[in-house]
Amino acid sequence: MTNTQKHSHDVMEVCVLAGKIMLQSGGETYRVEDTMTRIAAAFGFHHSHSFVTPTGIIFSIDGEQSTKLIRVSDRTTDLTKVTIVNGISRRISGGELVVKDAYQELKEVEASELMFHPFIQICAAAIASGCFLIMFDGKWNDFIPAIIAGGIGFSSVMYLHNLVKLKFFAEFMGSAIIGLIAILFVHLGIGIDLDKIIIGSVMPLVPGLLITNAVRDLIAGHLVSGISKGAEAFLTAFAIGAGIAIVFTL
Structure with a gap:
């Protein structure tokens, strides 16, 4: 050479x-x-x-x-x-x-490992869940239930991502766990508005960056990349919705 x-x-x-x-x-x-x-x-x-x-x-x-x-x-x-x-x-x-x-x-x-420690990520997701609940006109009485449900759901997704290499399975199970916890809180009288608790808690799982990148790639003319990322974002959102739907049908 x-x-x-x-x-x-x-x-x-x-x-x-x-x-x-x-x-x-x-x-x-x-x-x-x-x-x-x-x-x-x-x-x-x-x-x-x-x-x-x-x-x-x-x-x-x-x-x-x-x-x-x-x-x-x-x-x-x-x-x-x-x-x-x-x-x-x-x-x-x-x-x-x-x-x-x-x-x-x-x-x-x-x-290098430059991402935040998993505990910090879970805490951030939990706090974000409570804040999303308030943003969607939820009641302050549901703030703590949303924090707990969002934190446990996000930690479940992180754990299952490392445990199971099946795409979208972690999001499906994480949203199902969030639905179960939200229903439990409302059933025990700790939570009030079931819909708002679930909506706020699943927001940290929503593939917002993936959707944004898909749109930007499409605008830039990268059709293969944009469509594939859009499909991945859609399937992720579908898995989240399916997890919640399964809980409600049980």
Whole structure:
């Protein structure tokens, strides 16, 4: 392998790694493609080509016979990593980082756990559930039941995501648990408005970012990505609704 070939190979590794981190962390596909091509251009390859879907990345550089393909199966929401990768991309464009240093920093970002501790996420979801209840004209008497139901439901979803790799199962079970807890509170006289408790408690499970990204991808002309993300958001919402419906039919 000549020095030129090795350099182009290293640049491809940097570009694909940056795209992988962004895609896994909830970045839009068009933004992932733009970041990869900008990094390649900063290193002297102005005719790179990238094709990104929610489950994979294909990247190539003109003059190279090889094409890099990776599959992305696990996706979450970690906008901190997206911001860091954007910062690294800007530093590369500004000539502050060479290929080796950029790759090393990206590997550190990939290996880091920048998301909040699960306990903090659960507490935030619980408080958000109570706040959503008030926002939807719920009564303050239902504030605590919504917090408890939302917190337990969100923690169930987090646990089941790690336990069962079946898509949408965690959301289905989480919403069913929320429905059962809400019914229990109302039955015991602790809660008053069953509908408002359930609505407020399931809101942290609603795929809001996924819906937003689907619309933005469609507007940007990425039809495959936009439609697939829209379908995923619809099925997630359907699973949440089905979980509640099952509880009411029992």
